[in-house]
Amino acid sequence: MHGRLASGLILLLFLVLGAACFGTGPAAQDKHYLEGTSAFAGSSGGKRWRCADVSVDVAMGAGIRIDVICDAAQKSADALGTCGLRSTRTITLAVTDGVFLRSGGGKWGQYITSASHVEVLSEELHRKLGRFEFHGTDVPPDEHYAGIVAHEIAHAIFSEAIRDLELPATAHEYVAYVAQVLSYSLETRQRILAREPPLPTSSLFVFSNFLMVADPDRFGINTYAHFVRTENRCSFLADVLRNKVHFPFGSD
């Protein structure tokens, strides 16, 4: 009798401890891996994470949501991966407001080619800036922020995929903006497209270097509007990748 009681208590204890060990916790910690302390260049310090489903290491300080960063990176990788553009290296990403501050507010994120390294501003600073629209279309703040991550991750993937080819900046930005807008919800993308007159897919004159610098959001809208109306999108991206697409005024 005592033996059965004891084994019952042990079983109960095991279940309680099991619940404590494997029970509810922040979803982000279940999915992504804490790797230690960050030593990334450009990082503001803090912890280093590895995304679970995409080859991205993230350095960030406290109060930043790793799941937001990793999910956005994964969306970008998935969007390009559908068309066969994949990274075989680990991309490092540092969440640092330095990227915004050093550029005088001109950059929310950047990709450093030589190091396969991405920097994006923090969600906190992003929210303070309060500009959550894409060329006149409101974009929910979380989607807007994720779009910044997706854009820079796409730069990293594309830059690796082209290897030593020197493509015009417009080709790089075309791919990055496509990944950015594809990371938005369907509802947001539909609102963006609803404002846009159809673009002829036969001409790439709207993707000039001048427009890219003078009005980057307009350039970004053009890329998405063009891409979704392109009949064979993956073969178009493959042609961009092989430098078979001529971007007029792409290197002005």
Ligand SMILES: [Zn+2]
């Ligand atoms: Zn870009």
